[in-house]
Amino acid sequence: MRQLIDPQSSLTRAAPPRNTQAHESAVGHVTGRASYTDDLHQPAGLLHLAVGLSPSASGRITRLDLAAVRTAPGVVRVLTAADIPGHNEVGAVFPGDPLLAEDSVRYHGQPIFAVVASSLRAARQAVTKAIIEIDDAAPLLDPVEAIATHQTVLPKHVQRREHNRVVVAEEQRDKPLARLESAPLQVAGELFIGGQEHFYLEGQIAMAEPWEDDGIRVLTSTQHPSEVQKLVAEVLALPLHAVVAEVRRMGGGFGGKESQAAAVGVMAALAVVTTGRPVKFRMPRETDMKVTGKRHPFHNRYQVGFDHSGVIQAARIELIGDCGHSPDLSAGVVDRAMFHASNAYYLGDSLVIGHRAKTNTASNTAFRGFGGPQGMLPIENAIDDIARTLNLDPLEVRKRNFYAPGRDVTHYGQQVEQHLILPLVEQLERDSDYRTRRQQIAAYNRTSPIIKRGLALTPVQFGISFTAPHLNQGGAMLRIYTDGSVLANHGGTEMGQGLHTKVCQVVARELGIALDDVRISATRTDKIPNTSPTAASSGADINAMAARRAALTLKERLFEFARRHYDLEEGTLALEDNALTATTLAGAPFRLAWAELIQQAYLNRISLAAEGFYATPKIGYDPTTARGRPFFYYAYGAAATEVEIDTLSGEHRVRRVDILHDVGDSLNPAIDRGQIEGGYIQGLGWLTTEELKWNERGQLMTSGPSTYKIPAYSDAPIDFRVSLLSGHPNSEATIYRSKAVGEPPLMLAISAWAALRDAIASLDGYRSNPRLNTPATPEQVLLACQAMRAQVANQAAAAPSEELP
Ligand code: MTE
Numbered sequence: 001m002r003q004l005i006d007p008q009s010s011l012t013r014a015a016p017p018r019n020t021q022a023h024e025s026a027v028g029h030v031t032g033r034a035s036y037t038d039d040l041h042q043p044a045g046l047l048h049l050a051v052g053l054s055p056s057a058s059g060r061i062t063r064l065d066l067a068a069v070r071t072a073p074g075v076v077r078v079l080t081a082a083d084i085p086g087h088n089e090v091g092a093v094f095p096g097d098p099l100l101a102e103d104s105v106r107y108h109g110q111p112i113f114a115v116v117a118s119s120l121r122a123a124r125q126a127v128t129k130a131i132i133e134i135d136d137a138a139p140l141l142d143p144v145e146a147i148a149t150h151q152t153v154l155p156k157h158v159q160r161r162e163h164n165r166v167v168v169a170e171e172q173r174d175k176p177l178a179r180l181e182s183a184p185l186q187v188a189g190e191l192f193i194g195g196q197e198h199f200y201l202e203g204q205i206a207m208a209e210p211w212e213d214d215g216i217r218v219l220t221s222t223q224h225p226s227e228v229q230k231l232v233a234e235v236l237a238l239p240l241h242a243v244v245a246e247v248r249r250m251g252g253g254f255g256g257k258e259s260q261a262a263a264v265g266v267m268a269a270l271a272v273v274t275t276g277r278p279v280k281f282r283m284p285r286e287t288d289m290k291v292t293g294k295r296h297p298f299h300n301r302y303q304v305g306f307d308h309s310g311v312i313q314a315a316r317i318e319l320i321g322d323c324g325h326s327p328d329l330s331a332g333v334v335d336r337a338m339f340h341a342s343n344a345y346y347l348g349d350s351l352v353i354g355h356r357a358k359t360n361t362a363s364n365t366a367f368r369g370f371g372g373p374q375g376m377l378p379i380e381n382a383i384d385d386i387a388r389t390l391n392l393d394p395l396e397v398r399k400r401n402f403y404a405p406g407r408d409v410t411h412y413g414q415q416v417e418q419h420l421i422l423p424l425v426e427q428l429e430r431d432s433d434y435r436t437r438r439q440q441i442a443a444y445n446r447t448s449p450i451i452k453r454g455l456a457l458t459p460v461q462f463g464i465s466f467t468a469p470h471l472n473q474g475g476a477m478l479r480i481y482t483d484g485s486v487l488a489n490h491g492g493t494e495m496g497q498g499l500h501t502k503v504c505q506v507v508a509r510e511l512g513i514a515l516d517d518v519r520i521s522a523t524r525t526d527k528i529p530n531t532s533p534t535a536a537s538s539g540a541d542i543n544a545m546a547a548r549r550a551a552l553t554l555k556e557r558l559f560e561f562a563r564r565h566y567d568l569e570e571g572t573l574a575l576e577d578n579a580l581t582a583t584t585l586a587g588a589p590f591r592l593a594w595a596e597l598i599q600q601a602y603l604n605r606i607s608l609a610a611e612g613f614y615a616t617p618k619i620g621y622d623p624t625t626a627r628g629r630p631f632f633y634y635a636y637g638a639a640a641t642e643v644e645i646d647t648l649s650g651e652h653r654v655r656r657v658d659i660l661h662d663v664g665d666s667l668n669p670a671i672d673r674g675q676i677e678g679g680y681i682q683g684l685g686w687l688t689t690e691e692l693k694w695n696e697r698g699q700l701m702t703s704g705p706s707t708y709k710i711p712a713y714s715d716a717p718i719d720f721r722v723s724l725l726s727g728h729p730n731s732e733a734t735i736y737r738s739k740a741v742g743e744p745p746l747m748l749a750i751s752a753w754a755a756l757r758d759a760i761a762s763l764d765g766y767r768s769n770p771r772l773n774t775p776a777t778p779e780q781v782l783l784a785c786q787a788m789r790a791q792v793a794n795q796a797a798a799a800p801s802e803e804l805p
Pocket residue numbers: 251252253254255367368369495496497499534535536537538539540675678740741742743
């Protein structure tokens with residue numbers, strides 16, 4: 001058995017950096033002591049909720065008979081849309097998501113009614129007694145057909161840059177690109193990209209209870225507590241200050257709890273106001289998978305013009321996002337796909353079109369990468385096509401096309417400022433021994449008729465910031481108690497990514513105290529108001545910065561007090577190792593333990609609580625001109641993946657992965673490494689095994705782990721080498737010059753898909769370009785191999801003298 005990490009790699013040799021602290025709940029996670037919403041103390045009289053789902057993907061409800069549900073054992077209350085005191089709408093940004101269906105249904109699995117009962121079992125059994133009749137209409141399930149028939153949830157958006165200028169006039173943007181037609185060479189193609197189920201280990205859940213003065217408290221598993229608060233208030237016709245949403249931690253969110261946790265919290269809250277009792281709502285996994293939206297599937301088309309050295313001159317990329325039945329977050333998802341259509345490459349004259357198709361499925365939503373991964377695939381596909389067309393190494397073509405000084409403005413007008421991608425890729429090329437291994441693999445493939453190997457090294461350039469500018473803000477609050485212990489709160493939520501650990505580290509570092517002296521309690525909307533979702537990988541960028549500002553305020557206050565109180569020389573005060581150190585006016589060294597400093601500050605009536613606020617600077621994108629700077633900065637990474645396929649069965653496995661990833665000056669290398677490994681594996685699942693299937697009636701057929709295959713331990717790369725790029729702090733003034741890490745590593749797995757194409761292309765000596773839709777399951781790989789073999793046979797028949805590989 002091979003070792004997972006090469007003992008010679010720089011990873012194992014380097015001493016662990018000082019800031020490599022374990023996740024704040026690591027021990028709790030592995031011992032089971034970290035509690036999740038379902039583990040919390042159950043209030044007396046707790047009721048349980050279950051939902052009745054639409055058996056049809058589209059049509060009018062002609063009969064809804066709930067009599068037998070009402071009289072079923074244990075049932076306390078049955079809820080329909082008619083029971084909603086406020087408005088029946090839980091859409092995230094745009095309306096379109098009723099909490100409970102009214103006259104018609106728009107997807108198979110849409111909630112129509114809810115049952116509140118004395119036990120979970122009673123609630124779930126009562127649901128089955130409903131009689132629902134629907135005047136079925138044929139569901140629309142194909143996003144391409146949806147666009148052809150103008151079925152969209154939102155209008156299309158177009159970005160265009162031509163003759164070194166972004167074209168801002170809307171009517172000019174959609175015309176054919178002259179330079180594309182005149183380019184010496186062209187590749188074109190299309191690609192279907194499958195969706196992805198979030199498969200958070202903790203499913204969607206909320207527990208709501210009556211709160212003081214007709215208020216309501218919702219304990220929820222959400223990335224966006226303020227959204228839960230707002231929608232509960234709107235549906236129940238309450239002011240926002242009467243609703244508290246609280247989340248200690250999630251067992252994973254991955255974007256699936258950014259907008260879609262709200263409906264779960266609202267449902268529980270509605271049951272609370274109608275029964276006057278606390279209510280918990282947790283769906284079985286199968287229901288969760290049917291009701292909630294997924295990563296957007298995309299159908300993409302590309303045409304890329306290039307010269308004889310493989311340098312791209314022009315590109316037209318058209319992206320069709322399958323949004324499902326409602327807008328939800330699809331405006332932002334398709335925008336982000338468009339922003340990432342160039343990935344790390346300068347496209348020259350470029351036209352990027354994004355469509356938002358409406359189909360009869362659950363409303364697709366945020367998922368790690370938020371459209372970015374789907375947007376990057378066509379250009380990566382095209383670059384490999386260009387390389388094979390010119391008989392060049394794909395990595396060579398990639399390098400020739402990277403954004404570089406003088407070729408550094410994107411199709412939406414943002415200038416790329418930190419030119420890290422080329423040095424990063426060149427370092428990985430060396431560290432992974434790319435050149436030698438490519439030769440070895442080509443040699444192996446010549447002698448191995450059935451088993452073929454492939455290798456690809458692909459880059460990631462991911463824009464960091466919410467593309468909706470107003471979301472780029474965060475707040476924090478610090479309290480120091482008289483024993484010196486510190487309680488921190490901020491607007492971000494913990495879903496396993498280590499945000500709370502990072503924020504505690506920042507506070508401890510600013511105040512010069514031990515990490516154990518800082519604690520974070522649950523995220524609550526009555527502590528930090530109007531928060532943004534913890535999303536867009538910006539959790540630490542925003543909230544750790546806000547916490548740092550609160551810490552600096554306290555530090556200044558403490559310095560000011562101590563300077564006067566102890567006659568200290570200005571400019572000599574410092575907080576480190578749990579003490580205040582300084583020089584007295586008389587020139588003597590001074591030292592006071594942190595706890596004593598706090599005690600004295602308290603006795604002298606110094607405020608020991610402070611707030612901090614941060615708004616990301618420099619950003620702004622104008623959708624009317626399709627131009628601007630949506631991102632504060634870019635995070636970079638690259639991965640080299642080697643795969644092996646069995647060309648007779650399509651089965652494949654990952655033999656080796658080398659990753660070099662840019663996190664600026666890491667806030668916590670251990671946590672960042674975990675994010676990179678987890679992100680890669682999650683991306684690998686998306687691209688190679690996780691296949692969503694709906695039947696022709698729009699019913700999700702893969703609604704559990706037996707039919708939907710997420711990566712297992714045995715799917716992990718046999719040899720997995722992860723390194724952080726060192727010596728390149730963020731060129732922007734982010735928190736300690738770090739970079740966001742949550743989403744970018746997912747796209748490193750694109751190298752696995754490109755490697756699969758490489759292995760398939762070996763069947764005809766790397767001359768033609770296999771089409772490989774994703775997920776590239778064994779079935780897809782086998783079909784691609786068969787198509788390639790058929791093509792080789794045809795060529796042989798046409799030119800019998802030609803020598804075949
Ligand atoms: N890591 C874990 N363990 N669990 C998660 O749910 N979500 C990802 C990423 N990493 C996720 C995760 C997504 S989609 C995002 S946007 C970021 O974490 C959010 O957290 P951050 O902004 O604090 O990085």
